[in-house]
Amino acid sequence: MLIDTYGRVATDLRVSLTDRCNLRCTYCMPEEGLQWLAKPDLLTDDEIVRLIRIAVTRLGIEEVRFTGGEPLLRPGLVGIVERCAALEPRPKMSLTTNGIGLKRTAEALKAAGLDRVNVSLDTLRPDVFKTLTRRDRHRDVLEGLEAARDAGLTPVKVNSVLMPGLNDDEAPDLLAWAVENDYELRFIEQMPLDAQHGWKRDGMITAGDILASLRTRFELTEEGSEKRGSAPAERWLVDGGPHRVGVIASVTRPFCSACDRTRLTADGQVRTCLFATEETDLRAALRADDSADDEIARIWKLAMWGKKAGSGLDDPTFLQPDRPMSAIGG
Ligand code: SAM
Numbered sequence: 001m002l003i004d005t006y007g008r009v010a011t012d013l014r015v016s017l018t019d020r021c022n023l024r025c026t027y028c029m030p031e032e033g034l035q036w037l038a039k040p041d042l043l044t045d046d047e048i049v050r051l052i053r054i055a056v057t058r059l060g061i062e063e064v065r066f067t068g069g070e071p072l073l074r075p076g077l078v079g080i081v082e083r084c085a086a087l088e089p090r091p092k093m094s095l096t097t098n099g100i101g102l103k104r105t106a107e108a109l110k111a112a113g114l115d116r117v118n119v120s121l122d123t124l125r126p127d128v129f130k131t132l133t134r135r136d137r138h139r140d141v142l143e144g145l146e147a148a149r150d151a152g153l154t155p156v157k158v159n160s161v162l163m164p165g166l167n168d169d170e171a172p173d174l175l176a177w178a179v180e181n182d183y184e185l186r187f188i189e190q191m192p193l194d195a196q197h198g199w200k201r202d203g204m205i206t207a208g209d210i211l212a213s214l215r216t217r218f219e220l221t222e223e224g225s226e227k228r229g230s231a232p233a234e235r236w237l238v239d240g241g242p243h244r245v246g247v248i249a250s251v252t253r254p255f256c257s258a259c260d261r262t263r264l265t266a267d268g269q270v271r272t273c274l275f276a277t278e279e280t281d282l283r284a285a286l287r288a289d290d291s292a293d294d295e296i297a298r299i300w301k302l303a304m305w306g307k308k309a310g311s312g313l314d315d316p317t318f319l320q321p322d323r324p325m326s327a328i329g330g
């Protein structure tokens with residue numbers, strides 16, 4: 001098991017498949033992009049599948065989420081999913097994506113064994129989308145969402161980040177649209193994980209703001225906290241149900257004490273937390289001449305044992321991690 005000194009057990013693995021992306025969301029990346037990881041530094045498909053096999057068969061991982069950067073940019077994605085679906089026990093598998101290219105790949109991903117997708121979409125307005133992501137791809141995302149739903153990658157969840165002065169008036173419209181299209185909407189508070197270090201706590205839209213805005217149009221009933229478990233989203237029934245809306249309040253209502261995550265970057269580093277400032281190298285052990293699954297599992301366990309109690313966001317000495325969200329795997 002991947003247990004830490006606070007007794008938390010990690011059963012959910014987030015795997016970043018690439019640090020590259022075809023969008024430039026302002027809260028994530030600068031316009032010019034970033035210095036991408038060099039190819040030899042990236043884990044190969046075989047190495048990724050091996051690490052997931054070790055995690056699932058030896059370390060108690062039950063769920064695998066593929067992310068990035070933009071995971072649909074990884075050429076071997078369908079093959080990786082297919083090989084992971086053949087593992088015993090079979091992990092639950094999902095994908096966090098900006099949705100561009102999902103129209104083409106949704107069926108193949110479902111056939112390979114992917115269970116569901118989370119698609120990121122912050123606005124229903126194409127012009128605002130262009131300002132937020134610096135690319136004119138709104139239609140592609142909407143088409144990707146429909147393809148995911150039609151392929152049965154359900155429940156399709158939609159992740160939205162609200163940015164002051166850009167889309168902070170859209171919460172009720174996004175929820176009405178999600179309910180109509182059978183998507184489960186989750187708002188994510190903006191976190192200090194942008195490469196440009198432009199995050200300001202004062203300016204951010206909080207969970208409280210989002211809920212107040214939604215309540216101008218919908219009746220929200222909180223789901224019992226026991227249902228929350230270790231899921232980061234607090235959820236509300238919309239107008240009595242069955243549709244729900246979630247808010248991931250990582251900044252104002254952190255859920256660190258129930259965290260069940262471990263993370264793997266595209267270059268083979270274990271991270272215990274999005275906000276961790278240290279990483280543990282698994283790639284060297286993977287590529288060593290005498291590379292053994294036992295040794296890799298041992299290093300992974302040791303890394304997780306050192307997981308800190310919380311993100312440290314509220315600590316005056318908080319330091320933003322060197323790597324941005326796109327390189328960690330969001
Ligand atoms: N490219 C994919 C996507 O956008 O879904 C996967 C990677 S992205 C880093 C994962 C999620 O992180 C997205 O839902 C995105 O909106 C969110 N995200 C990125 N930067 C963020 C930030 N600074 N604060 C909160 N969420 C952020």
Ligand code: SF4
Nearest residue numbers: 021023025028069098
């Ligand atoms: Fe790309 Fe996702 Fe970051 Fe947007 S949030 S720039 S889609 S990695």
